Amino acid sequence: MTTIYSGIRSSLLCIALLLSAAAASAAEPVLELSFSKQHQQLTRSDLLKHPALRTITVPADSAYQRAMQYRALPLLAILRDLRGVDTVQFKTEHGFVANIPAQLLSGPAEPWLAIEAAHAPWPALKAGGRSAGPFYLVWLAPEKSAISPEQWPYQIAAISEVAALQTRYPQILPDPSLASDSAQYRGMQAYITNCAVCHQVNGGGDAQVGPDLNRPFNPTEYFQPEFLRKFIRNPAAVRTWPQLRMPGFPEQVLSDAQLDDVLAYLRHMAQRK
Ligand code: HEC
Numbered sequence: 001m002t003t004i005y006s007g008i009r010s011s012l013l014c015i016a017l018l019l020s021a022a023a024a025s026a027a028e029p030v031l032e033l034s035f036s037k038q039h040q041q042l043t044r045s046d047l048l049k050h051p052a053l054r055t056i057t058v059p060a061d062s063a064y065q066r067a068m069q070y071r072a073l074p075l076l077a078i079l080r081d082l083r084g085v086d087t088v089q090f091k092t093e094h095g096f097v098a099n100i101p102a103q104l105l106s107g108p109a110e111p112w113l114a115i116e117a118a119h120a121p122w123p124a125l126k127a128g129g130r131s132a133g134p135f136y137l138v139w140l141a142p143e144k145s146a147i148s149p150e151q152w153p154y155q156i157a158a159i160s161e162v163a164a165l166q167t168r169y170p171q172i173l174p175d176p177s178l179a180s181d182s183a184q185y186r187g188m189q190a191y192i193t194n195c196a197v198c199h200q201v202n203g204g205g206d207a208q209v210g211p212d213l214n215r216p217f218n219p220t221e222y223f224q225p226e227f228l229r230k231f232i233r234n235p236a237a238v239r240t241w242p243q244l245r246m247p248g249f250p251e252q253v254l255s256d257a258q259l260d261d262v263l264a265y266l267r268h269m270a271q272r273k
Contacts, residue, residue, distance in 0.1 A: 027118075029134035032158040037081055044134055047115050052077040056112055058140065062152035063125060063132045070114035070122075070138065075105060078113060079159070082106055089162045089206070090137060090153040097206035098137075098153040098197050099165050109147050110140035113156075130155065149253055150197045165192050169204025172196075174268055187265025190258045194249060201269055210246060218270035220263065232259060 031047065033040040047053075052073050061068040079088070085102040092098075105111050116122050116133025124131055132154035139147050166173050166188065174184040191201070198209035213219060219228055231238040234248035254262070 031135050031156065032160075033078070034158070034160040035079070035081075035085065036161060038079070042078070044115060044118070047073060047078075047113070047135075048117060050077065053115075056114075056138075056140065058112075058114075058138045060142070061138065062142075062149045063136065063154050064123070068122075068138075070112070070136075071117060071120075072112040072114040072138065075111040075113050075137065079105070085161045086167075087162050087164050089158075089160050090156050091158040091160070091206075092153050093155040093157045095207060095209045096153060096197050098151055099162065099192065099206065100151055101164075104145050104147070104151070107145045109142050109145035112138050112140065114138050125154075148193050149247065150194050153197075165196055165205065169200075169202075171202035171204040172200075172269075174265065175272065178268075183261045183264035184268040185265075186258075187261035187263070187268075190254065190262050191265055194254060195262070198246070202273060213266060214269050214273055218266055220267045220270050225263075228263065229259065232262070 029044045031042045031044075033042065048071065050073050053071060054073075056070055056072045058068045058070065060066075076082070082088070082102045082105060087099045088102055088105055090098045090100065114132075114136040116131060116136070122131035122133050135156040136154040137152055137156065139152065142151075162168065172188065172191075174182070174188055178184050195213070196205050196207065198207050199205065200208060200212045201214045203212060203215060219231075223231065227238055232249050232254070234250070235244055235246045236248070249259070
């Protein structure tokens with residue numbers, strides 16, 4: 001009788017252990033890497049065991065708007081070979097897609113991948129919401145390469161090598177007769193860095209968090225110019241509701257000259273649908 005009992009008890013214990021192991025591995029976040037020379041699926045515990053792991057202090061964290069400490073890896077310890085790579089794409093779990101030129105990642109701005117450990121969760125970004133984890137791209141010296149707040153993707157699910165956005169979606173290009181230093185062309189570059197992480201133009205782009213900015217109509221066609229500027233600087237200054245998701249672009253992020261360029265690009269694209 002006792003042996004049957006202990007037999008049942010130990011098999012129940014086994015099942016319980018198996019189930020909890022399965023639950024733990026199902027909950028383990030995975031970072032997917034797809035590069036022509038590197039395909040990998042890295043689990044959070046793989047990353048936390050990496051020999052280059054450090055504790056870093058990010059003086060001006062973009063997502064949290066204050067200094068933050070993280071367990072983190074230099075991004076280039078994970079992306080081993082960026083030679084020949086034009087753009088690195090960070091796909092997030094919330095639909096936002098940042099396409100970051102590879103040269104910025106190899107430059108002096110010092111990109112790190114912050115990793116949220118299960119036993120040391122980061123604060124929620126908004127009351128009652130999720131944190132920026134499990135994987136978040138942070139920069140130790142963003143001012144050295146004028147890194148925009150839109151180049152700090154959080155809740156990252158996958159990192160891959162892609163061609164430049166305008167190569168993959170030529171419908172976002174200005175008229176080919178315009179010089180590459182024209183306001184419209186510079187405006188497209190500022191649009192790609194700051195706006196294409198959420199918007200499309202002419203149905204071209206990786207994200208659809210916000211509306212297409214040219215089809216069916218372009219905001220330069222239906223916004224009074226002064227209100228469009230105001231809206232981009234601070235959307236809530238024009239109209240506001242609790243679900244408003246577009247961030248404002250103050251002058252420190254988008255200078256007046258850059259905002260002029262983005263508006264020149266949008267006005268120009270209204271003629272190219
Ligand atoms: C993080 C995502 C995000 C980024 C970055 C972003 N937007 Fe938006 N945008 C939105 C969303 C979402 C809306 C819809 C309103 C809302 O929910 O905030 C919107 C709305 C707009 C509108 C109003 C359209 C309308 O008809 O109501 C304009 C204009 C606009 N965005 C322009 C821009 C420009 C220009 C940039 C870059 C300088 C930009 N957005 C960057 C998400 C974003």
